[in-house]
Amino acid sequence: MDVKERLQNLIVNLRNRCLFKGVGGIKELSVAFRRMDSDYNRRICYQEWMEGLEICGLDVTEEETCMLFVAFDTDKNGEIDFLEFVAKLRPPMNSVRSAVVNEAFDMLDHDHNGVLEIDDLKSNRVTVDAFFCAYVFSLLRKHNYFPRYDCYLVRS
Ligand SMILES: [Ca+2]
Ligand SMILES: [Ca+2]
Numbered sequence: 001m002d003v004k005e006r007l008q009n010l011i012v013n014l015r016n017r018c019l020f021k022g023v024g025g026i027k028e029l030s031v032a033f034r035r036m037d038s039d040y041n042r043r044i045c046y047q048e049w050m051e052g053l054e055i056c057g058l059d060v061t062e063e064e065t066c067m068l069f070v071a072f073d074t075d076k077n078g079e080i081d082f083l084e085f086v087a088k089l090r091p092p093m094n095s096v097r098s099a100v101v102n103e104a105f106d107m108l109d110h111d112h113n114g115v116l117e118i119d120d121l122k123s124n125r126v127t128v129d130a131f132f133c134a135y136v137f138s139l140l141r142k143h144n145y146f147p148r149y150d151c152y153l154v155r156s
Contacts, residue, residue, distance in 0.1 A: 003067070010060065010068055015089045017056045032056070033085050043079040 001009070018032035036044050036052030044052065049069050053060055060068070072080045072088050109115070 006064070007067055007071055010058070010064055011071070011088055014053070014056060014058055014068070015091060017058060018089055019091065029086050029089055030082070032089075033082055043081050044085070045079050049080065 019028050033044070034040075035055065036048050038048050038051065046069055049072075050065055053065055053068070069080070072084050074084050074087070106112070
């Protein structure tokens with residue numbers, strides 16, 4: 001197993017432990033975060049991280065603890081804030097929902113080039129109603145599904 005794979009496994013493991021009985025919402029992650037942030041400064045330092053992983057019951061070596069910390073601390077300021085924490089631990093969109101979103105995308109993407117432009121949706125070429133378009137766009141955005149530009153979306 002290479003380092004990247006090992007890291008990914010550890011993240012999945014930690015995610016499962018943080019979300020063990022919840023539905024994978026921000027709420028469970030916020031509870032897990034606060035449990036680790038023992039001095040309540042809304043950031044997790046390395047010491048808190050080490051203890052936090054132990055509290056979670058994650059069986060990791062010192063090297064893995066460090067590797068995870070570095071992976072989570074994306075702005076490299078030596079601490080993990082809540083956004084960094086959530087970015088790594090938020091569960092991927094479940095496959096059923098993802099299929100629904102993809103289906104909606106394909107319906108709107110008339111020329112099947114994998115790109116949805118807002119102007120296309122407004123134009124006469126597309127026969128679905130504007131309300132539905134707006135709904136699908138907001139859905140895609142909400143799930144960060146196509147994190148590109150404001151003006152168009154790309155099929156993942
Ligand atoms: Ca802290
Ligand atoms: Ca940071």
